[in-house]
Amino acid sequence: MKVDFKLVGALIAGDRQADRIVPPTGFTAQLTLFAAGAMAFLAVFALALSLAAGRLAERWGDELARTSTIRIVAPVGQVGAQTDAALAVLSTTAGVASARALTDEEQEALLAPWFGADLQLDSLPVPRLIEVIEAASGFDANGLRLRLSAEVPGAFLDDHTRWRAPLVEAASRLRLLGWVALLLIAAAVAAMVTLAANAALAANAQVIAVLRLVGATDRYISQAFVRRFTLRALVGSVIGMVLGMISVVLLPSSGDASGFLTGFGFQGMSWLVPLFVPVLTAGVALMATAFASRRALEALS
């Protein structure tokens, strides 16, 4: 659709006299206001979803990509020696920033959710875990596996690729879903405003006839309707956005947890992003009404 810059300019400049030619009441006013408000409310949540999913994908992608785990599975008497051997291999592996074996207390803490806090690690054949932190350049996982298999037969490298990829992909899909939801919301706003504008134009056929009789151009008539509907959509979406942001604020705080649902919302500068929702809604309403009014005025010729 061609953007009518003159119309946009006139819309921003405003015309108090022209505004008065459109009757001020009617169900279309409430419909536009409600639709814009409801959609802006949903848009704020879709934005929060998309931004939270983005952060999650970034965190999983970034944090998990830089850590790996080595399991030492060996007879009890050989675990210590094989752990030292594995650490020795890691200390000479390019791309490994640091490596350390988890202490008994750390391993007990990891198992506590399943076995309870009183777990005696000695009573279970639990493998020793080595946490490996990658340098920025990363390491050659296949090469490291070959070295470990030759020098530490009980060592198994898990570079998290197997389960990191689906998680990151799921988070990315979730982010995409958020943007698709935003697009659908914009389309729904356009459809509802178009319907409301069409209804208003049809209901005001007599007004249009009078205006044409006294020499009003189609641009003038269209501008009056477009301005009315755009301003209604703007007001409705501001209300919806404010309510949406209040609702997001009232969601449970994440605190120290980093779970997805508790991390849902905006952080830092991303709180400014919802402020664009009313602007976009007004823009969509402007284009939808301009399109609807042009068609309606042609039909009423």
Next chain:
Amino acid sequence: MIDLENVAYSYGGGELLSDISVKLAPGSFHFLTGPSGAGKTTFLKLCYGALLPTAGHVRVFDADVRGLDRDDVANVRRKIGVVHQDVQFLDHLPVADNIALPLTVSGKAADAHSADLSELMQWVGLTNRAAALPPELSGGERQRAAVARAVIMSPDVVLADEPTGNIDWEMSQRILKLLLELNKMGKTVLIATHDLSLIRAAKAEVQARVLRISNRRIQLAGADL
């Protein structure tokens, strides 16, 4: 000024007007008469570009209406004041704003023309009804408001379609007087009416040409009027 040459207009498969050739010269006064349904309103609409002829040519201010785009048609309508029998107003605006509507839609600030507007309201006798809404007006007041709205842009031509159709004789004379005064100011006036008494009354005041639509064609009416 307005020139119809061999104009025909068909509607719904039938020809309503046929081979119409009429010139409305500057400052002239015309009556258009004929029975109901003869095509008087259609003739007027052809004159101000609301309808396009199905044959022939309509030239308004030297421009063929077929060559006018929508903005051109709007500009033409600012130079032609139109008064309809079933006058339509914007019911949510006061009478004064309705009369000033042609100024508003042409981008002229009504405030800047408030003196003209007051004078015009006084001329049509509606000064005390300026703040009323159109539904509150009587038939005669609506017609006078329509005349005021038609002339506020100081148009070159005034076309009136049965302007006295819904009002009593006294009010008819008042409307006629307004239109005669406009003609004396140099405006071209065309009144479509089936009211022969109105035509007789006008002919005592002005040299008017009377056109009659009969059998889809225009004839110059004779002394029988």
